[in-house]
Amino acid sequence: MTRLGGAWQNWARSVSIRPQRIEFPRTVGAVRRAVQSAAARGLRVKAVGSGHSFTAIAAAPGVLLDLTDLSGIVDVDRERSRVRLLAGTRLHRIPSLLAPYGLAMQNLGDIDRQSISGAISTGTHGTGARFGGIATQVVGATLVTADGELLTVDENENPELLPAVALGLGALGVLVDVTIQCVPAFVLHAVERPEPLGDVLDSLDERAEGSDHFEFYWFPHTERAMTKTNTRLPESAPRHPLSPVGKWVDDTLVGSALHQVACSVARMLPATVPAINGTSVRVWGDREFTDLSHRVFATSRTVRFREMEYALPAEKVRSAFDALRVLIDERGWRISFPVEVRFAAADQLWMSTAHGRDSGYIAVHRYWREDPTEYFEAVEEIMVAHGGRPHWGKMHTLDAGVLRERYPRFDDFVGLRDRLDPNRMFQNAYLERVLGE
Numbered sequence: 001m002t003r004l005g006g007a008w009q010n011w012a013r014s015v016s017i018r019p020q021r022i023e024f025p026r027t028v029g030a031v032r033r034a035v036q037s038a039a040a041r042g043l044r045v046k047a048v049g050s051g052h053s054f055t056a057i058a059a060a061p062g063v064l065l066d067l068t069d070l071s072g073i074v075d076v077d078r079e080r081s082r083v084r085l086l087a088g089t090r091l092h093r094i095p096s097l098l099a100p101y102g103l104a105m106q107n108l109g110d111i112d113r114q115s116i117s118g119a120i121s122t123g124t125h126g127t128g129a130r131f132g133g134i135a136t137q138v139v140g141a142t143l144v145t146a147d148g149e150l151l152t153v154d155e156n157e158n159p160e161l162l163p164a165v166a167l168g169l170g171a172l173g174v175l176v177d178v179t180i181q182c183v184p185a186f187v188l189h190a191v192e193r194p195e196p197l198g199d200v201l202d203s204l205d206e207r208a209e210g211s212d213h214f215e216f217y218w219f220p221h222t223e224r225a226m227t228k229t230n231t232r233l234p235e236s237a238p239r240h241p242l243s244p245v246g247k248w249v250d251d252t253l254v255g256s257a258l259h260q261v262a263c264s265v266a267r268m269l270p271a272t273v274p275a276i277n278g279t280s281v282r283v284w285g286d287r288e289f290t291d292l293s294h295r296v297f298a299t300s301r302t303v304r305f306r307e308m309e310y311a312l313p314a315e316k317v318r319s320a321f322d323a324l325r326v327l328i329d330e331r332g333w334r335i336s337f338p339v340e341v342r343f344a345a346a347d348q349l350w351m352s353t354a355h356g357r358d359s360g361y362i363a364v365h366r367y368w369r370e371d372p373t374e375y376f377e378a379v380e381e382i383m384v385a386h387g388g389r390p391h392w393g394k395m396h397t398l399d400a401g402v403l404r405e406r407y408p409r410f411d412d413f414v415g416l417r418d419r420l421d422p423n424r425m426f427q428n429a430y431l432e433r434v435l436g437e
Helices: 028-041 091-101 116-121 159-165 197-202 204-210 244-268 270-283 293-297 314-331 373-385 400-406 410-420 429-435
Strands: 002-004 021-023 045-048 063-066 073-077 082-086 138-144 150-153 174-181 186-196 213-218 224-234 287-292 305-313 339-344 359-367
Touching (some): 021 028, 028 063, 028 138, 028 174, 045 174, 116 174, 150 159, 197 204, 197 314, 224 293, 287 293, 305 373, 314 339, 314 373
Parallel strands (some): 045 063
Antiparallel strands (some): 138 150, 138 174, 186 224, 213 339, 339 359
């Protein structure tokens, strides 16, 4: 289906654009025809999944390809636990698709609304010092290149391109399917509790390295951290999931409805933020349960916000976090949204924020009706000074001149883009800024 005109905006309402055409391809062939048609008209093309990126990485002034209908399983390699998925498949649908085969994705982030292609293309990750981002689970992919042809990348065809294509920023072509290396289904034992912030920071390395999945949230203006520790167990392990009522109270009533009220009040009355945050750490996150992995990894996020996240060398997370705390105090800001800290293993994907180094991630947020500029730019200075690399799908101001110095394979990636898309058919303003013209 094709629609002329019409506005498109992302989930965070930080990007809005009016493409000349919006198309909804249902088949790989339809994607190819759309790219060929756009090329004949001299229009640029961008594919979009759920629009959950906070940056304009998917903004399409020419032709926007909405891949919502390009969804589902293509085939399954039972022997090797590999599943080939159409690019528009939403992460929250994948567990039910994998369940009949007794499989699961190795790791997930805490939001599952994204499409699989969008998640890998922007470097979406979860937490776990021994686990990489979602793109590290990709063992094959097919994309439509600028000439409308199919390029297969896997262990048999063009294997040297996989470290670039698995996390391609949407700059190399339109992904139409990806093959994921899955693992046997498993459960997670989750322990979520408030703890003294000082205790968490003093044992941060031990917690990150000694846990399968560890992260913490800190509400500014408090001395408490909300810790989340998940331990992997076989699927046969006894499950003690949250009760429906308890889950509704924690995630819907407290995590969504009351948090929405708190953010609205804090926006109108900034002086109330310390008291609101103090209350939040008393009512949130004190629970223990065991459930299927995807039910533990992902949480519901209905309060709209903007986010910036930087990947740092793991050993620099503590000093950067301490500098962030000092910054907030010195500026006298009232920050109602928590700061999030997570971890990931080093990988060899060319444009991965964890390329070549074990990494820790510090993410800052603002309620979507608040201007994040001053806060984000000041935090960004700290992250850059600590060797940070910005998450591709979250707000930042860096450009190609700075990013080239932070990615050893940056020029290799740009060279591949030059070869696959010499006329910049898949370019937009964001990619021009971060990759160069």
